[in-house]
Amino acid sequence: MGPMRVKFWGTRGLISSPRLETAEYGGNTPCIQILHKDQLIMVDTGFGCSILGDQLMERIVKNKESLDIHIFYTHFHWDHVQGLPFFNPIYFPSTTLHLYSPEPPSVTLENLNILFDGSYSPFESLLTMQAKVVIHQLKGPISLGDQLLIEYHNVDHGSAVGDGNTFGYRFTDEKGHRLVLLSDHEARISITNASIVKWAMNADLLIHDGQYLESEYGHFIGWGHSSVNQALDNALKSNAQKTLLTHHAPFRNDVELNQVKQSLKEIHRYKSIDFDFACEDKVYHVTAQTVKTPKAEGGGSSQ
Amino acid sequence: MTMLLKFWGVRGSRPTHKKSLLGFGGNSTCLEFCVEDTDFNLFLDGGSGLAWRGHSIPALNRIKKYHFLVTHTHWDHILGYPFFSPIYHEHNQFNFYASNTTRSSFTELFFGLQRLGNLPVPVSALKAKINFQTVLPQQPFSIEGKVEVDTYQLNHQGVTLGYKLKRNQASVCIITDNAPIENGNYLGEGMRSKAQTLGPQVFEDQFNEGLVNFLKDTHTVVFDTHFMERDLKPDWGHSSPEKALNFCAKAKVKRLILFHHAPEDQDSAVLEKVNSIKNRGASMGIDVVPAKEGEEWDLCG
Numbered sequence: 001m002g003p004m005r006v007k008f009w010g011t012r013g014l015i016s017s018p019r020l021e022t023a024e025y026g027g028n029t030p031c032i033q034i035l036h037k038d039q040l041i042m043v044d045t046g047f048g049c050s051i052l053g054d055q056l057m058e059r060i061v062k063n064k065e066s067l068d069i070h071i072f073y074t075h076f077h078w079d080h081v082q083g084l085p086f087f088n089p090i091y092f093p094s095t096t097l098h099l100y101s102p103e104p105p106s107v108t109l110e111n112l113n114i115l116f117d118g119s120y121s122p123f124e125s126l127l128t129m130q131a132k133v134v135i136h137q138l139k140g141p142i143s144l145g146d147q148l149l150i151e152y153h154n155v156d157h158g159s160a161v162g163d164g165n166t167f168g169y170r171f172t173d174e175k176g177h178r179l180v181l182l183s184d185h186e187a188r189i190s191i192t193n194a195s196i197v198k199w200a201m202n203a204d205l206l207i208h209d210g211q212y213l214e215s216e217y218g219h220f221i222g223w224g225h226s227s228v229n230q231a232l233d234n235a236l237k238s239n240a241q242k243t244l245l246t247h248h249a250p251f252r253n254d255v256e257l258n259q260v261k262q263s264l265k266e267i268h269r270y271k272s273i274d275f276d277f278a279c280e281d282k283v284y285h286v287t288a289q290t291v292k293t294p295k296a297e298g299g300g301s302s303q
Numbered sequence: 304m305t306m307l308l309k310f311w312g313v314r315g316s317r318p319t320h321k322k323s324l325l326g327f328g329g330n331s332t333c334l335e336f337c338v339e340d341t342d343f344n345l346f347l348d349g350g351s352g353l354a355w356r357g358h359s360i361p362a363l364n365r366i367k368k369y370h371f372l373v374t375h376t377h378w379d380h381i382l383g384y385p386f387f388s389p390i391y392h393e394h395n396q397f398n399f400y401a402s403n404t405t406r407s408s409f410t411e412l413f414f415g416l417q418r419l420g421n422l423p424v425p426v427s428a429l430k431a432k433i434n435f436q437t438v439l440p441q442q443p444f445s446i447e448g449k450v451e452v453d454t455y456q457l458n459h460q461g462v463t464l465g466y467k468l469k470r471n472q473a474s475v476c477i478i479t480d481n482a483p484i485e486n487g488n489y490l491g492e493g494m495r496s497k498a499q500t501l502g503p504q505v506f507e508d509q510f511n512e513g514l515v516n517f518l519k520d521t522h523t524v525v526f527d528t529h530f531m532e533r534d535l536k537p538d539w540g541h542s543s544p545e546k547a548l549n550f551c552a553k554a555k556v557k558r559l560i561l562f563h564h565a566p567e568d569q570d571s572a573v574l575e576k577v578n579s580i581k582n583r584g585a586s587m588g589i590d591v592v593p594a595k596e597g598e599e600w601d602l603c604g
Contacts, residue, residue: 015382016329017355018320018321019328019355020325022320028318028320047318077421078385078422081421082317082382114415114418114421119404121377158423224423250354
């Protein structure tokens with residue numbers, strides 16, 4: 001089992017961008033899996049989740065496992081939800097989908113149910129799919145399996161239009177290792193950002209929105225996404241051990257992302273930061289393996 | 304050439320990104336027709352491929368017209384519209400040709416994409432002039448007198464339209480999404496009651512003969528071949544290479560382009576589909592090829 005890890009199934013913001021030129025960093029819309037013990041935990045269900053779903057088929061069909069899948073939503077914009085009807089476990093009565101958001105269950109349902117509308121899809125409702133769907137409203141920290149603490153915090157996802165809240169998540173395992181996820185957060189000078197920086201303090205791994213280049217950001221102030229520079233400034237301020245930038249602009253290709261990375265590494269104040277652009281289909285350890293010696297697992301207690 | 308077809312999205316159900324399938328492309332449905340001696344852009348459907356297409360269109364300070372033929376409103380065919388940049392520019396004019404269902408109108412569903420809970424861009428941000436024209440099955444119309452268009456209701460949920468486009472010697476049919484009709488899998492709106500009135504056999508024969516007539520003597524047919532024959536799921540609304548070829552053979556078309564690749568189809572699976580009917584097609588004078596993102600096809604000769 002080992003310590004907490006994350007796997008990116010989708011790294012692309014706004015809309016899928018599947019092309020040979022984006023093959024390395026990825027072309028699916030956002031979905032992140034948190035690997036901890038044997039639990040199935042995901043953040044958001046962009047189209048990347050469909051590929052994870054395909055991989056779970058062997059457990060469901062061949063091994064006849066009943067899966068409990070926990071999905072935490074940052075918010076309900078298309079790119080963060082649209083894969084749910086194509087997440088194969090949803091077609092099996094043996095699956096229980098636990099959907100979490102700090103929003104009231106009626107809001108969560110309404111914003112997801114549109115994906116199952118009979119005019120946009122061949123379905124009738126999220127609640128009539130084969131899987132059992134349980135919608136949870138987060139009202140404070142929760143623990144999964146008593147060993148993984150999950151907390152949320154409001155982020156700044158644009159003020160141009162009033163379209164509901166967006167949330168960041170903090171995962172802390174039994175060893176105190178900490179993962180902070182701030183997707184769709186605009187790290188401009190604000191009370192929210194100051195509060196976020198404090199909340200994210202000393203993360204072992206910080207996953208941060210970095211959709212724009214600094215040169216582009218001026219055209220998109222208030223749209224709810226950070227420039228790569230703002231993201232790295234937050235990494236510095238919050239003393240993150242390692243940082244992964246995600247929510248890549250749809251049409252930025254692998255060559256361009258590598259160039260951006262290179263030019264950021266040449267900026268003096270970022271020289272001390274361990275950062276990269278998140279790659280799809282890749283697993284990242286939350287803590288550097290060389291720093292901490294993994295302790296023995298407390299066997300048999302996980303779900 | 305008088306009209307070319309270009310594929311911007313060839314994938315069915317959803318866009319998908321995996322290194323093993325990017326050879327043919329991972330974007331969902333979007334086709335463009337480039338028509339000689341015209342100044343408009345003509346598309347069929349607005350899947351994720353449309354967003355990528357829009358990325359290369361500059362904002363102009365003059366009127367530019369965009370015509371969209373709409374097959375139906377399932378997600379994979381429409382999710383790219385809000386991400387097609389020309390729709391935010393005031394000089395542009397959009398015409399959507401679409402069917403309505405008893406359940407909802409295309410206009411309603413189109414603006415529903417800008418639903419605030421799911422997209423932070425309100426309808427008021429769509430600065431282009433947008434016009435909607437209702438299309439009824441088998442009622443021909445023309446695009447600015449330059450392209451003749453006819454439609455046929457397919458066996459798929461709602462009122463899904465197959466399209467035929469003609470321009471001088473060039474002709475093409477787009478048949479997606481469509482399930483073979485067998486054993487009462489009547490998916491399209493109105494089909495069940497028609498089958499009850501006429502009797503199932505008469506209705507099925509009428510549907511199949513009607514589709515053959517619709518395709519008759521068309522140069523190129525783009526056909527939904529989501530499933531291999533052995534994997535056909537009658538209620539899912541999709542077809543197979545064999546079924547596609549059977550129709551094309553009866554209609555004496557010259558080229559069959561396999562389309563709507565299943566999201567799990569790797570490049571090798573797409574080739575397997577082509578190879579499964581390539582020789583039989585050739586023996587009847589039909590060139591069978593796979594739809595591939597970025598590829599262009601002439602539609603005559």
